[in-house]
Amino acid sequence: MLAEKYYRPLVHFTPPYGWLNDPNGLVYKDGEYHLFYQFHPFDSVWGPMHWGHAVSTDLLSWTHLPIALAPDKLGVCFSGTAVVDRSNHSGFFAGTEGLLAYYTITGDNAPFNQSQGLAYSHDNGRHWTKYAGNPVVANPGLEDFxxxxxxxxxxxxxxxxLVTTGQQIAIYRSSDAISWQFSxxxxENYGAHDERAWECPDLFEINIRDSQETRWVLIVGVQRGAYAGGSGTQYFIGHFDGEKFIPENPPETVLWLDYGRDFYATQTWSDIPTADGRRIAISWMSCWPYANQIPTQSWRSAMTMPQELSLKKTTDGLRLCHAFIRELNERCRNPVLVVDKALDRSGMAFVFDWSAANRLQFSLELADNSSLFLQPFSDLTFTFTVLQGRLTLRCQRLGQIGVAEYDEHFPHDFSIALGDNRPLNIDLLLDRSSAELLLDDGQYSITNLVFSKEGPVQKCLAVLVSGEVAIRNFHRHELHNVMA
Structure with a gap:
C-alpha cells in the first residue's frame, strides 16, 4: 500500500514490523550502541509491551536483534534503562562485567500494578536472565510507579x-544495584503538569559550554500538556548530590526540550566512553493523541534522529541545545549550493528528489516587518516573521486521512517567540514523513511528523518572501537510505 512504501523513513529508526514507542535501555558497550524500545510484535497499535532490540556502531545503520524482554507471569515489560555493571556490584558477573536492565513490570493487580524489575546479560545483550527476586522495587501503593x-x-x-510517581519523580539509592532505599x-509545583502522570525521566551531569562548570539536567515527559499540545518533553537544570535534585530555575519556569508535536520519551545513552564525551539523546517521534492512528499498517512509529545535547549560557540563562549527531555529516552526499542572496518580495521553488531524504542548512536574516514562508512539504509550513524587532516562528501542519482521531488531533497551528531579531542558523532534516528543525545553534528544536493522504508526492521546497530577507549559504544534502 502507499503508506507502507512512502511513509517509512529512510534515515530514522523504525521497527521491522509491529508497534514502537519509548526508547529504552540506551547503553554503549564494546563498540556497540544498544537501542531497546517499547515493542508490540503482534500488532501495529499499542499492546502488551516487549523490549525490542537493535544495535549500531554509528547510530545510523541498525541491526535488528531478537526481542530482549518479553511478558511473563509477573506482567508485561514497560519502559526502563540499561547500564554496564563494571565493578560487579550486583554479583551477577564474577570476574567480569555485564549489562543490567531495569524495567517496569505491569501486571493485573490494579490499581497498584506497577513495580520495577531487573534482568541481566553476560553476552552484550544477546540473551537476558530475569532476576529471580523480582520485583527489585515493589510498588509502595501508587497508581503510577x-x-x-x-x-x-x-x-x-x-x-x-529515578521512577515516575504520578506528578513527581522518586529518587532511590542502592550499593549493590538490587536492594533500593527511597531518598x-x-x-511537586515545578514545571508543566497535566492530569496524567509524568513519564520517562532521565538525569545526567553535563558540562556548560566554554566553561569548567557542570550542571545536572533532569528530563521528564508530559503526556498531554506540551507546548504545542499533546505529548512533549520538558527539562530542569540544577544540582544533584546523590540524594536529591535541586533545581536552579523558579518553580513556574517551564523549559521545553522541543517545541513541536512529535518529540517524546527522550532518553540518553549511558556508558559512552569519556574520550567521546558526548551526551546523545533520542526520542519517540510521535504524539499520544494520534499515535495509534498514523497512516501505516504493518509497522507504526519511528525514533528521531539521535542528537548531541550541550548546555549553553544564553541571555535567558542556561539552556540545552541540540545538534544532529556528527556521524550524520558523513552521510551527507552531493551537497548543492541552492541560493546565497538577498531577496525582496519574491518567491522560489527548489526542486528536489524526494526518493531520498534531505538535509537543508542555511542562515537567515530578516529586516523589520519582513517574513519568510518555508514549505518543505505540501502539508507543513514554517513562517519566520520580524515585527518591531521581535522574531516569531509560526508552524502549521494540515492533513486529513479520514480517521476521526487522527484528523482531529494531528493538525496544528502554533507560534514560538524567538526573542530579539538576529541572524538564525537553520538545520532542517527532512525524511519521508518527518521534519526536524534546529534553530539558533540548536537552542530551538521543532519536530513534526508529516503525512498527506496522497503520500509525500511533493517534489519541491517553496520559499516566499515579504519584505527584505537574506538567505545565505543555503546547501541541500542528499541522505541515502541508511536503514536498509
Missing part, C-alpha cells in the same frame, strides 16, 4: 534510580 532510570553516581558511590521526591 514506572519508567526506572538507573545510573552510577561516582561522588556518593551509589547506584541511583527523595522532586516535581
Amino acid at each position: 514506572r519508567d526506572p532510570k538507573v545510573f552510577w553516581h561516582e561522588l556518593s558511590q551509589a547506584w541511583i534510580m 527523595s521526591f522532586f516535581g
Whole structure:
C-alpha cells in the first residue's frame, strides 16, 4: 500500500514490523550502541509491551536483534534503562562485567500494578536472565510507579534510580544495584503538569559550554500538556548530590526540550566512553493523541534522529541545545549550493528528489516587518516573521486521512517567540514523513511528523518572501537510505 512504501523513513529508526514507542535501555558497550524500545510484535497499535532490540556502531545503520524482554507471569515489560555493571556490584558477573536492565513490570493487580524489575546479560545483550527476586522495587501503593532510570553516581558511590510517581519523580539509592532505599521526591509545583502522570525521566551531569562548570539536567515527559499540545518533553537544570535534585530555575519556569508535536520519551545513552564525551539523546517521534492512528499498517512509529545535547549560557540563562549527531555529516552526499542572496518580495521553488531524504542548512536574516514562508512539504509550513524587532516562528501542519482521531488531533497551528531579531542558523532534516528543525545553534528544536493522504508526492521546497530577507549559504544534502 502507499503508506507502507512512502511513509517509512529512510534515515530514522523504525521497527521491522509491529508497534514502537519509548526508547529504552540506551547503553554503549564494546563498540556497540544498544537501542531497546517499547515493542508490540503482534500488532501495529499499542499492546502488551516487549523490549525490542537493535544495535549500531554509528547510530545510523541498525541491526535488528531478537526481542530482549518479553511478558511473563509477573506482567508485561514497560519502559526502563540499561547500564554496564563494571565493578560487579550486583554479583551477577564474577570476574567480569555485564549489562543490567531495569524495567517496569505491569501486571493485573490494579490499581497498584506497577513495580520495577531487573534482568541481566553476560553476552552484550544477546540473551537476558530475569532476576529471580523480582520485583527489585515493589510498588509502595501508587497508581503510577514506572519508567526506572538507573545510573552510577561516582561522588556518593551509589547506584541511583529515578521512577515516575504520578506528578513527581522518586529518587532511590542502592550499593549493590538490587536492594533500593527511597531518598527523595522532586516535581511537586515545578514545571508543566497535566492530569496524567509524568513519564520517562532521565538525569545526567553535563558540562556548560566554554566553561569548567557542570550542571545536572533532569528530563521528564508530559503526556498531554506540551507546548504545542499533546505529548512533549520538558527539562530542569540544577544540582544533584546523590540524594536529591535541586533545581536552579523558579518553580513556574517551564523549559521545553522541543517545541513541536512529535518529540517524546527522550532518553540518553549511558556508558559512552569519556574520550567521546558526548551526551546523545533520542526520542519517540510521535504524539499520544494520534499515535495509534498514523497512516501505516504493518509497522507504526519511528525514533528521531539521535542528537548531541550541550548546555549553553544564553541571555535567558542556561539552556540545552541540540545538534544532529556528527556521524550524520558523513552521510551527507552531493551537497548543492541552492541560493546565497538577498531577496525582496519574491518567491522560489527548489526542486528536489524526494526518493531520498534531505538535509537543508542555511542562515537567515530578516529586516523589520519582513517574513519568510518555508514549505518543505505540501502539508507543513514554517513562517519566520520580524515585527518591531521581535522574531516569531509560526508552524502549521494540515492533513486529513479520514480517521476521526487522527484528523482531529494531528493538525496544528502554533507560534514560538524567538526573542530579539538576529541572524538564525537553520538545520532542517527532512525524511519521508518527518521534519526536524534546529534553530539558533540548536537552542530551538521543532519536530513534526508529516503525512498527506496522497503520500509525500511533493517534489519541491517553496520559499516566499515579504519584505527584505537574506538567505545565505543555503546547501541541500542528499541522505541515502541508511536503514536498509
